[in-house]
Amino acid sequence: MHSAIAKIVRRGVAAIAVTAALAPAMAHAAWEPTKTVEFIVPAGTGGGADQMARMIQGIVQKNSLMSQPLVVINKSGGAGAEGFLDVKGSNRNPHKIIISLSNLFTTPLATGVPFSWKDMTPVSMLALDEFVLWVNAKAPYNDVKGFLDALKAASGDQIFKMGGTGSKQEDQIITAAIEQKTGAKFIYVPYKGGGDVAAQLVGGHVTASVNNPIEAVSQWRAGELKPLCVFDYQRLPYKEPIANGKSWADIPTCKESGLDIEYLMLRGILMPPNATKDQVDYFVELFKKVRATPEWQEFMQKGAFNTTALSGPEYAAWLTKAEATHKDLMEKAGFVAK
Amino acid sequence: MEALTSLIGGFGVLADPMNIIYMFVGIALGVLIGVLPGLGGANGVAILLPLTFSMTPVSAIIMLSSIYWGALFGGAITSILFNIPGEPWSVATTFDGHPMAQKGKAGEALTGAFTGSFIGAFFAVLLITFLAPVIAKFALQFGPAEFFAVYLLTFCAFVGMGREPAAKVISAMMLGFALAAVGIDTVTGQLRMTFGSVELLRGFDFLVAVIGLFGVGEILLTMEEGLAFKGKSAAINAKVVWETWKKLPKYWVGCLRSAIVGCWMGVTPGGATPASFMSYGLAKKFSKNGNNFGKGELEGVVMPEVAAHAAGTSALLPMLTLGIPGSPTAAVLLGGLLIWGLQPGPLLFVEQKDFVWGLIASIYLGNIAGLIVVLTTVPIFAAILRIPFSVIAPVILVICAVGAYTVHNAGLDIAVMLVFGVIGYLFKKLQYPLAPLVLALVLGDMAESSFRQAMLVSQGHLSIFWSNPLVGSIVTLALVMLVWPLVSKVMARLNGHKEPAAAE
Numbered sequence: 001m002h003s004a005i006a007k008i009v010r011r012g013v014a015a016i017a018v019t020a021a022l023a024p025a026m027a028h029a030a031w032e033p034t035k036t037v038e039f040i041v042p043a044g045t046g047g048g049a050d051q052m053a054r055m056i057q058g059i060v061q062k063n064s065l066m067s068q069p070l071v072v073i074n075k076s077g078g079a080g081a082e083g084f085l086d087v088k089g090s091n092r093n094p095h096k097i098i099i100s101l102s103n104l105f106t107t108p109l110a111t112g113v114p115f116s117w118k119d120m121t122p123v124s125m126l127a128l129d130e131f132v133l134w135v136n137a138k139a140p141y142n143d144v145k146g147f148l149d150a151l152k153a154a155s156g157d158q159i160f161k162m163g164g165t166g167s168k169q170e171d172q173i174i175t176a177a178i179e180q181k182t183g184a185k186f187i188y189v190p191y192k193g194g195g196d197v198a199a200q201l202v203g204g205h206v207t208a209s210v211n212n213p214i215e216a217v218s219q220w221r222a223g224e225l226k227p228l229c230v231f232d233y234q235r236l237p238y239k240e241p242i243a244n245g246k247s248w249a250d251i252p253t254c255k256e257s258g259l260d261i262e263y264l265m266l267r268g269i270l271m272p273p274n275a276t277k278d279q280v281d282y283f284v285e286l287f288k289k290v291r292a293t294p295e296w297q298e299f300m301q302k303g304a305f306n307t308t309a310l311s312g313p314e315y316a317a318w319l320t321k322a323e324a325t326h327k328d329l330m331e332k333a334g335f336v337a338k
Numbered sequence: 339m340e341a342l343t344s345l346i347g348g349f350g351v352l353a354d355p356m357n358i359i360y361m362f363v364g365i366a367l368g369v370l371i372g373v374l375p376g377l378g379g380a381n382g383v384a385i386l387l388p389l390t391f392s393m394t395p396v397s398a399i400i401m402l403s404s405i406y407w408g409a410l411f412g413g414a415i416t417s418i419l420f421n422i423p424g425e426p427w428s429v430a431t432t433f434d435g436h437p438m439a440q441k442g443k444a445g446e447a448l449t450g451a452f453t454g455s456f457i458g459a460f461f462a463v464l465l466i467t468f469l470a471p472v473i474a475k476f477a478l479q480f481g482p483a484e485f486f487a488v489y490l491l492t493f494c495a496f497v498g499m500g501r502e503p504a505a506k507v508i509s510a511m512m513l514g515f516a517l518a519a520v521g522i523d524t525v526t527g528q529l530r531m532t533f534g535s536v537e538l539l540r541g542f543d544f545l546v547a548v549i550g551l552f553g554v555g556e557i558l559l560t561m562e563e564g565l566a567f568k569g570k571s572a573a574i575n576a577k578v579v580w581e582t583w584k585k586l587p588k589y590w591v592g593c594l595r596s597a598i599v600g601c602w603m604g605v606t607p608g609g610a611t612p613a614s615f616m617s618y619g620l621a622k623k624f625s626k627n628g629n630n631f632g633k634g635e636l637e638g639v640v641m642p643e644v645a646a647h648a649a650g651t652s653a654l655l656p657m658l659t660l661g662i663p664g665s666p667t668a669a670v671l672l673g674g675l676l677i678w679g680l681q682p683g684p685l686l687f688v689e690q691k692d693f694v695w696g697l698i699a700s701i702y703l704g705n706i707a708g709l710i711v712v713l714t715t716v717p718i719f720a721a722i723l724r725i726p727f728s729v730i731a732p733v734i735l736v737i738c739a740v741g742a743y744t745v746h747n748a749g750l751d752i753a754v755m756l757v758f759g760v761i762g763y764l765f766k767k768l769q770y771p772l773a774p775l776v777l778a779l780v781l782g783d784m785a786e787s788s789f790r791q792a793m794l795v796s797q798g799h800l801s802i803f804w805s806n807p808l809v810g811s812i813v814t815l816a817l818v819m820l821v822w823p824l825v826s827k828v829m830a831r832l833n834g835h836k837e838p839a840a841a842e
Contacts, residue, residue, distance in 0.1 A: 045380055045381070045384045045666065045669065045670050045673075046380075046384075046666065046669030046670050046672065046673050050384075050673065051673040051676060051677070054384065054387050054388055054673065054677065055676075055677050057388040058387070058388035058391030058677060059391070061388055061389075061391065062391050062392050072384070072385075072388075073747050074384075074746075075540075075746070075747070076540070077521060077522070077539040077540025077541065077746070078521065078522050078529060078532070078539030078540065079522045079527065081536075081539050082536070082539045082540050085536050085539075110527045110528075111522070111527070111528065111529050112529075113529070113539070157797075159797075161794075161795055166524060166527065167523070167524060167525055167526055167527030168526075168527035169527065172527075187794055187795065187797070188794075189482070189791050189794050189795060190524055190525055190527075190787075190791070191524075191791070192524060192787075193669070195661065195662055195669070195672070196662070198661070198662075199477070199478065199656075199660060199661075199662040200481060202478055202660070203478035203479060203480065203481060205481030205482065205795070206795075214676070217681065217683070218661040218681055218682055218683020218684060218685070218686075219660075219661065219683060219684070221681070221683060221684070221685055222683055222684030222685055224684070295391075298679060299676070299677075302676060302679075302681065303676075335527075337528070
């Protein structure tokens, strides 16, 4: 008797649960934010991720793409670990999103702080940031071959110094990859931000850098730096001339120049774990609208971004692959925390 | 003279009434941001950046840079009245500003600080107008070794002359260095002293520590000493501005020195905070009234303000000419240029004449407007001290807590602030100096990373610090400053020994 009632009650509950689960899926894009959405930047103010986040905030505001405000918050502690741990810990909170850079993969490996993209819900990839090998315009070589020859010949005081942002992050990973491919050695000098690195390269305090396009383009235009190759699998599509009649599209890929290395940095969005499909769909739609604006397209062109954009399973597959690549690169370079 | 023509063109851009309105709105917001501890210039500008998305670039930069001027002015207000530095670069202003307020001279201190700020900014903007291309190149000379030399000079200029026993100064400074080391180490990418705690990942922010050490510590002291502000009897009248101005001309040598230090630190880019500390230290060393510093000397208020504002203004120069931000706020403004569709860097002066000269003209006008806004409010701010302590103290505590929270949006920082408040109180009671701790906390990690970068570059040879005339002379100057008090003490003692001997 008792158990029979319990069974009916249980069945009822199950039925309600099933309908509850189905209902939102049936209504298309039923979810909308009901309060302010926090947009976490796991890096400091003024950097590349911060610029992009504030750009998005501006576009959303100007074009009224959201009914609730979007607020950018920097949580840069522990090479971004603070921001990712915040999102990881905000289970089922749909009013929080985070913009990711490569530290999504590198920080847990380098510091041992436990988080991974699997602890969060992937929303969409917005773009990929390029890396370019830069040297001072006064350098005697004009191509990768000349650079590598000089690199291998250097010794003592002349050993090449590679300036980069942070330690055991993307810039140093690329440096280590060049060392592995060529057998030559760099002295890697870590700085706080990409702007510092570009200035140090202009001042001749370091020999080379792998700055993102946006970090060094102004020095290229002014004839103080020159690009040698881009770490992408294809040349950049931007044909508008930048300096001396050369455009981004004229920079050869490192691969075609005999330095077989590819590296691109994720600029993508994730949200806390266990977000519902509707919640994810809402943000996927939102970023689709952001990417369609002329402001965004101009921004992409200025920063010479790779405009690959993914969401859903393709995005998850990309993340899986990128995580494995980083693990491999960092293990080879001995950057993984023990 | 081309600069003058361009500047006149720049004022023409400003003639648009909307731009003038943006300027005043920016200044008012900036003063507010400066008054609220924690919400620094960089955060304030970053928060308002997306709002400017639909403005023209010229209007946007005018409004945002006006916020920056306002914040530079406003930082002094709470430093003087309540011993709470609203911004990192106003810490040095508290050393003499607050004792002045306690003596009932709050109006005088505020006027001195504001006027000092204005002088610094004016000096820097003249530099930007006429010497931009020459000065800009100087910034490129600075590699890791040069940066370390500048930080070393700041420490030495400030430490060499403490009245407190050397052991106390050193232990306070070591505590500062230890706290500065918490968090991620930029050179190796490893976590240090976080003990597996998530909250310690971000390290101890300088602002949170300062709000606690100075603001909360001061309230604890006042509570013990009778629940009343000492500066209550402040005579407030509008003439105080004029009276103070009459005293300022005799400090012209110091002002010039501070302005040069400030511009140098802004361009290189050492920043406004080291500039203010260094300038205070130098003034204490060279001024006739040096021994009274820390007890409420007007000169001790004016000098750091001149340097801080000169540094804050000249920090825009490397940003405009080279695309290198000279301060955190300049870094955010640099990001803003991209958002408005401009390309920062060496060609900005050529391609965006209206923008650049409009900005430079707005620095002139913005600072004049700022000075007028803050000076007219001196009597109002000074009058705050007349409010009974039991009413205002809880308000101050709340503002401190909000400020500490705002720095990183972290609740735990409020607790950290309170702990620092107790430390500040204990330091005062045990007569340990706070300044070395604060200085080590703000410059410790920067000095450390530039030292280690220099060691990486030189492959471990200290000779890099004498490898060229620039770095060699700064390091030597720093070491001379460090040992100077010892030398002068020895000389004084030798002389002292001789004189009584002669008298006998």
